[in-house]
Amino acid sequence: MSQEKGAVFAFATQVPVEVVDDIVQRQILTYNDEIMVVRVIFTRPGPGGVAHSHPHVQVTSVESGVFEITIGGRTARLSAGDSFYVPSDVHHCAVCIEPGVLIDVFTPMRGDFVGA
Numbered sequence: 610m611s612q613e614k615g616a617v618f619a620f621a622t623q624v625p626v627e628v629v630d631d632i633v634q635r636q637i638l639t640y641n642d643e644i645m646v647v648r649v650i651f652t653r654p655g656p657g658g659v660a661h662s663h664p665h666v667q668v669t670s671v672e673s674g675v676f677e678i679t680i681g682g683r684t685a686r687l688s689a690g691d692s693f694y695v696p697s698d699v700h701h702c703a704v705c706i707e708p709g710v711l712i713d714v715f716t717p718m719r720g721d722f723v724g725a
Contacts, residue, residue, distance in 0.1 A: 618639075619646070621638070632656070632657065633649060633652075644715070647712070655705055657676075660679070660700050662698050663719070664698060665715040666695070666716050669693050670692040671688055671691045671711060672709065674706070674711075675687070675705075675707040676705055676706060678703050680694075681701070
């Protein structure tokens with residue numbers, strides 16, 4: 610379940626949280642056909658899924674926690690205030706070092722996240 614498409618405002622306390630797995634939870638904050646903002650909550654250290662790619666361009670900001678991010682074979686450790694860019698179709702992954710939150714922005718929106 611996610612926020613209503615085209616919502617002008619998104620209040621994290623009012624948007625449903627989807628449990629993705631035993632480490633990751635996800636909130637679809639707001640989106641339309643062109644762009645999507647997703648709050649990704651890491652409840653404990655560990656991998657945030659497997660290395661993957663998608664046709665969407667992704668920009669992510671670290672809200673809290675510490676993460677090891679690998680993009681196209683390059684790895685960096687990021688913490689609150691840091692960000693990264695993932696070009697379309699480039700393999701990437703995140704490993705949570707200290708529990709925290711990532712804010713993902715995708716363009717175009719991730720239809721697979723909302724069942725579109």
